[in-house]
Amino acid sequence: MSLFDRINGNQMNMQQLRQDPIGMAQKAGYNIPENLANNPQAMVQHLIQTGQISNPMLQKIMPMIQRLGK
Numbered sequence: 326m327s328l329f330d331r332i333n334g335n336q337m338n339m340q341q342l343r344q345d346p347i348g349m350a351q352k353a354g355y356n357i358p359e360n361l362a363n364n365p366q367a368m369v370q371h372l373i374q375t376g377q378i379s380n381p382m383l384q385k386i387m388p389m390i391q392r393l394g395k
Contacts (some may be wrong), residue, residue: 345364355377361367361383369386372378378386 336392346365346368347357349366351364355372356375357368357371361371369378369383373383
């Protein structure tokens with residue numbers, strides 16, 4: 326189960342992701358530079374550009390990214 330599935334499935338606290346987005350992503354096996362920690366859109370762009378997530382996954386995580394920005 327991916328990080329995004331666990332968050333959307335309420336098995337993980339959204340607040341944890343807000344507090345440590347890079348750490349949570351790393352635990353899920355993603356590689357995101359520390360300088361992107363405060364920019365959810367840049368984090369997603371990095372994951373796409375480096376081939377770490379696919380277009381279907383992008384569609385799945387966009388609602389979560391939007392919630393992070395609030």
